[in-house]
Amino acid sequence: MDESRDVIDKLVQITKIGALGDGEKVRIQALRLVRALRQSSNPLADHIQNEVFSQNFDQGSANAIRRVKDSGLNSPVPADNESNSDLLSVEDPIYLPNGFISSEEIRGPLNLIISERKNTRRLIDAGITPTSKILFTGPPGVGKTVCAKYLAQKLKVPLLTLDLATVVSSYLGRTGNNIKKALEYAKSKPCVLLLDELDAIAKKRDDSSDVGETKRLVTVILQELDQWQGENLLIAATNHYHLLDAAVQRRFDQIVEFKPPKLEELMQVGIALVSGGNVPKAWIYFVASLMEETSYSDFQREINNLRKALLLEGESGAIEYLKKLLERQCAADDRVQRKNLALLLVTKGKSSQRTASKITGVSRDTLRSALAAGAQ
Template sequence: MDDKKAKNDELVQIARLALAGRPQDVQTYIRRLARRYQGELPEVAAQLMALLQQGPTRQSPLRREAQAAAPVPVDLESRLQLLRIEETPTLETEPIWEEGVRRALDQIISERQRDEELFKKGLSPTRSILFTGPPGVGKTLAARWLARELHRPLLTLDLSAVMSSFLGRTGANVRHVLDYAKSVTGVLLLDELDAIAKRRDDITDVGELKRLVTVLLQEIDDWPPTGLLIAATNHADLLDPAVWRRFEMQVEFPLPTEASVHKAIETFLGTSTTPEVWNNVLAITLRGLSYSDIERELMQARRASVTRNIPIEDALSQVVQNRVDPLPRRERGQIALWLTEAGISQRQVHELTGVSRDTIRKKTRSRASGGHKGE
């Protein structure tokens, strides 16, 4: 009797979702049923999965019409669009990933390319991912890269930008965005997740914000497998613990390693032809910065080279001079030696690094006589 009641409840739930005009939720529910009946009724489960695979895709006329009919959500008061939409995401330069990040992103692509194999096994591709890490390490870039590789539009919602003193309006805005994103086969990026998904025991929170977090968690749980939801935060420590559990994959973006700093320098210096010694010098002086900070420093140097009509090496010297003081004495000495070997006068090297000319001469003689590098 209980089994019969459960099946009746399932039929009623599917009917309720269909009549409410929520096709994505219908698909999600059918996929759950297929997994549930895989052991008990394998033929039924197979038929359900086959129906899902035959459903409208983003390339079909039906899907295109549905997307065209759905208006982009706007703030009810300002009438400004809540989403930033990139129909065909592009990248100015190819990203540099640490190995762990690269593995995770490649897995996402592989799952989407082989989704039919997953569906046949009662599985679905990863639907939700949490990107964490300090600013400028490539979280937003990774979302854009995934959208490009998957040939999907990128929809970005900056949660800190939609926060309002009137939280009821913030809640309505977020719900409108999530409903719209569910209807589009794209990649949704929720940027600055910590703006609303803070710990719910925060004494400064109010009931409306806590309810908003609860709604967000439910949406993450029910996100359709046809879409991909990515949330990013610079402050993982502020997130409600329940948020971590909701995401199927978590990817931490670290600061660049030494090897990655070298690659970033080669990438951002572009067509500038500089001796290898400058790559080594910059790798020390720019260590500990994010990719975006490294790019900013080097792009400023390239602009200065053009606008002041000076060699790129002179512009890079200014970058070194601005950042060399906090470095340990040994590393400043190594930089001084490299710059001297690059043909820069000892007086200039002293001005750039603060290393005395007497010390520079000693290091140069030591190198020439076969002494240890950097001593």
Template structure:
């Protein structure tokens, strides 16, 4: 017999399905149907079978007269725009409809992103008051701080896949075709009310005063400005850049919102360490502070790589988690700035694993500073005196 939670979950899925259908978002309806078929295939095989039949029927009807009567064609995902010569897709797709965790971000930034999502979810409510939701946003920050993951999460919250402009294909060797490729992507995204990400937009929207660029690329910037201006509020246009100083100033005014992604601070790093430790969190619980100190200054992607390497080493070498953490901290100490090395020295002292003298040698932080913040060393002795 079904539980209340199971019934509530089915009702929630049906409401989402009805909402997408009422908006005429045919592609989103089919994507959600495909997700529900996978979701209920084991627990509710009869429901999954019926949904699968509906999905197949919708694909057939999408090419028939019914679509023409509605006055708008909703292309299948398989008909993504392609480069005419290479036949490679101009769009990369991130399908996170099965769910993904929220990005690790400072509180204020995450609140802004949540607000952007809510505007999209309550677009009809805003429209009743003559207000349009945010149509576009540019995500600015160094590599590895969560820009693309945030874009994926936004799309996930809106029940859509994230479409990413594939610059390697769009930037044709035949410069005249680059503009055509770009327009094909925008036209397709508008038709499907998509969440579209222009990643590394500085590569195609450089300052038109840049003398190193040929005239064709400068005309491409103008084309991008026109496309951003014409973007409808039925979809969401995102852009991301690591080099804001390269972008044409006119482009900044076209985006409704600018979201700044800074290097992660201690609180975000601590949350990242806990998340990336995954199933091994309990084994490393007492060492999270030391791990956080050892990854100061890293991007989130670098933190993930370091933590995954630590976990692999611990399993394959059957090593003690405490010793593995200490080894990782010591190895990374020379790469830290002075404040981060001081914090690392304090955490090493608090762990009681090394003498203050040894920590001073490894980090360059004086014993007096270590003692001031971490208290007396539980390991006595400063080592042999010089000349002894």
């Protein structure tokens, strides 16, 4: 591609971003264009610099490029050479709207990692290498990304995310180069790096259906993991641990397994979600009972839908929503489960028998008899 065509493509990209109203990304892309033009001694570089940036480019460029609060990220994240799209997403400050809720078996390892990062010098002096590479494994929606955010928040550094499922390219060598660029950048800045969807590039090399490029990518990620040193924390996440190459699995200092949430954990999330609202606790308990062993994200969706139904359609609309949720999660002819849910609503959720009957379809007579039998 000749220089004039390359310049046109970059200007089109800048125009598209500007049309979306993202002024900061316009400045980032303009900065990249200036750098490219400077390399070829094109006088257009000075013209763009004078029009876009008020500071001297060489001496004050730190003020003319992307900053993320006080994170120390004072240079633009690397971009794909062809599409010009950023390889890394940046989150700083970290936002956890519902706080951090997790099981003790997850919270324990995370707090130990935080303690390690705060006592790195003591560990090194004792001849112990601090944890620098962690693998989060578990089904979708169980809190892997939230835990990565929590670690970054506690360590007071930005979270950089490389979505490996989207960085894969059909061009030979391009994916590997993008991965190298992204990790090189992350190693040079205070941050927590999240490699999301690790299984997209690190599958077992004995899979005969994979082309040679996939095997080369495994080699690339192995080399990058081996070279990851220093104070920054690398977290990789996968929904399919069993698909990962064994050599990749061995590169991590810790492996944290995330399991589907229990009822008690969902209750904590639900109460946090409706904080300050008027959603009865019995309803939260009902949804948590139905959604146990699913995922936090599915549960949050249903709780938010319930809140909307209550706000817009009142109590009758909310109860109708709960009935429809029950129909989706429980077979209509499963009378035993419906009765058990009605009993839980009354005994654990502190719901009235009338409301429990309305939601589950279990008659009040049946419910009273079951309660009486349980009290004996």
